[in-house]
Amino acid sequence: MADPRFFQVAGPFTLGQLAEICGAELSAGADAGKVISDVAALEGASTDQISFLDNRKYVSAFAATAAGAVIVHPDLAERGPAGTALLLSKDPYRAYAMVAQTFYPSPAPVAWISPSAHVDGSARIGADCWIDHGVIIGAGAEIGDRCRIGSHAVIGAGVVIGADGAIGANATIQCALIGAKVNIYPGARIGQDGFGFAMGVQGHLKVPQLGRVVIGNNVEIGANTTIDRGAGPDTVIGDGCWIDNLVQIGHNVQLGRGCVVVAQVGISGSTQFGDFVAAGGQSGFAGHLKIGSGAKIAAQAGVIGDVPAGQTYGGYPAVPRLEWLRQSVILGKMARTKR
């Protein structure tokens, strides 16, 4: 299914192996020994491929699929074609992720340092790292085991990167301490000066930015995203955060664990997110705010005040979601009726 110029499929695996890998239950009558050779979408899957149903919108595709097996929630099990082998899971998308990772694992890097890389003599490079062409690693930097540093990435002096990290091509990192299993995409900019200056008609005056960027474990940071270092305190990204492309994170911002920050979000200086906050695409946050754990912010919302834990906000300026929806409804009604 996946283009072999770009992806290498592992396997094949038996249905029984896949069920075990993803913690799913085989449907009654399914053959645990059946051989599955790849993943595929419901439409277009063939009888030796496994697919999944997560979004109810695609139930009709499920009903018509020729897939050899489908990962599905037990509640929807009977909606598939008679006789199709099912892997029953309460979280079919997660189960699919595990299966797809099985067919398309990330191979461990081969130990190699390109002769065109510039690695400072005082830098420490862990075991089995792949340091690609033109990579720059500054004095005293520490790169953990099994890291993969992409071409022309620039890692500044003193930067620490934990084990199993991946730094994308042309990315730039300075003044940063980064945990294990962190994946930084091409062109991301980590640790440059925050936007700090004293304004004045005689000229704005730079305030030295003396903090760092501290990133936890299992974090993803998207392409061309920018994360400024702290002004004095650190900028902190908690464990398990997923940050999309073209996001701006200002100095001193703190994100808790597991936050999801969609593309083009902007978070102004010193704002703090709790754990598992979700910020929709292009939403913006003023500075010095507290966004409680589990809060959800709609795409394009303009957040200018604190948001309590667990709340969903939207609008510009952002208000609780129901209020925002009502505003839209009322305004729409007036626009259609008033003169």
Add this chain to the structure above:
Amino acid sequence: MADPRFFQVAGPFTLGQLAEICGAELSAGADAGKVISDVAALEGASTDQISFLDNRKYVSAFAATAAGAVIVHPDLAERGPAGTALLLSKDPYRAYAMVAQTFYPSPAPVAWISPSAHVDGSARIGADCWIDHGVIIGAGAEIGDRCRIGSHAVIGAGVVIGADGAIGANATIQCALIGAKVNIYPGARIGQDGFGFAMGVQGHLKVPQLGRVVIGNNVEIGANTTIDRGAGPDTVIGDGCWIDNLVQIGHNVQLGRGCVVVAQVGISGSTQFGDFVAAGGQSGFAGHLKIGSGAKIAAQAGVIGDVPAGQTYGGYPAVPRLEWLRQSVILGKMARTKR
């Protein structure tokens, strides 16, 4: 006119030649043999330069111009200074584009591969390509004839780029199949992982992104723009699309032919544009939408539902343009009158 440090002017050309090149008609009495040496703005143009009038706002500049010739719509012809030679065209901006391209052509690249470039032995490089310093080209990649690859651009294994392409400095391309005459600006990121993961309190789990980015012919992709590869299906950019800087295009997005996507637009995963859709600056699109051919979306609009072909939408959330304007008018009126 143009700074000779950066631009080299060709020519000169006669008015007759220019009229033929751009398909315009010479005004009565104009001398087809008149020699024109450059393009220039209406203000400041001299008698051996050619200018154009496209926007009615500049009619007074037309009336006062000293330009040796002006490209203009027949309806506005009599608004210029008496005796000025005119090139009459129903599409004067397009005619100007042709004339300006004549004075400032893109020279064909000289065949050259920098000794500091790393071109994998299995990559195929077409005739007359310019491969600049520090370029990386991976295994099995195919670069068409007359391509220009800018310094430190990183082209991943298996990537295909058609003839007459230009890849900007420091750009990054992976998992992509790109047509002919595609111009990718500096710092663009093409083909990295889409933002796909199964959320969970025990940690978000990556879903392998197994699709590609497929780009048609005659496409422009702006500086620092990011286009993620598909999750399984491909991300597709149709022929003739113009994409500005800092745009985000999510996995599985499909753009039809000739779409215009202005700076800082964000298009969420799996959304589909028809042909010739125009998306204004900073507008945002939720995922899984269908935007019909010829639709126009106002700057900063937040599109959360399908948009029919040919419609103009604006607002947050986006609604048909007239409705949006009315909302603004009514709200403004209330703000000025109610207590």
Add this chain to the structure above:
Amino acid sequence: MADPRFFQVAGPFTLGQLAEICGAELSAGADAGKVISDVAALEGASTDQISFLDNRKYVSAFAATAAGAVIVHPDLAERGPAGTALLLSKDPYRAYAMVAQTFYPSPAPVAWISPSAHVDGSARIGADCWIDHGVIIGAGAEIGDRCRIGSHAVIGAGVVIGADGAIGANATIQCALIGAKVNIYPGARIGQDGFGFAMGVQGHLKVPQLGRVVIGNNVEIGANTTIDRGAGPDTVIGDGCWIDNLVQIGHNVQLGRGCVVVAQVGISGSTQFGDFVAAGGQSGFAGHLKIGSGAKIAAQAGVIGDVPAGQTYGGYPAVPRLEWLRQSVILGKMARTKR
């Protein structure tokens, strides 16, 4: 205080020296000979460190601080702990900036050109420049004294950069004339083609972009920001402008002196800012507008018309701030009361 892996502290300095450096007055009874070894935040500062109070929100931290000295406005002087030495200043943040610059000065670059840099033989490099690994400098470019060019930055043919400039790693600059003391952050893209083309169903046609980017002195340009060159006129950034990350500035835009442009702002082609305009994060500006000197634009505002000097605008579409606030209040009230 600051991590010694990334920052080197100068000093120590006496209180008297610091007072003179920042133009502040020593409070009565303060010992001008007291030795101060570093800057620190109010919380956590020790008796040999100096802190500052600028935002009233932190008055209680001031009251409890153990800092050896605090820079503070005279009006708040009595809110600190008894006996704390104070540096009294009408602009404590600016005074702090001067003190922090004293403890953390930018060292002058050491003259060095990396052997992996490619500097064209016709380029002129000033005295005491640091040209890092993989830097590309094109034909005829001129780099002023004491410039610092970061790894893999690409400086095109003919580009001029004034003295004491800093160009971030992986940045790209072409067709630009840049003043003295300009700081361009990693990944910024300066001088690529503007978004100019004649639309047409038979295919959009590129209009050659024949202008430059002209940048004054003392300018900061953030990470991954994009500034397109002019179409014929130049794109101009005035002296003392501060431009944050991920900002888009279109062709022919002109910014006056001292403008502050926060992250993710987009400014469309040919719009002109006066002096000291402040544009909040994610705000957007249509093309061909005039924004008067001293105007302030709220974050996320969508500006579609001219803004008079000194006015504050907000909203989408943007209106005078008070009107926008009233719109929000009225709409909120209706949403809570109407059915």
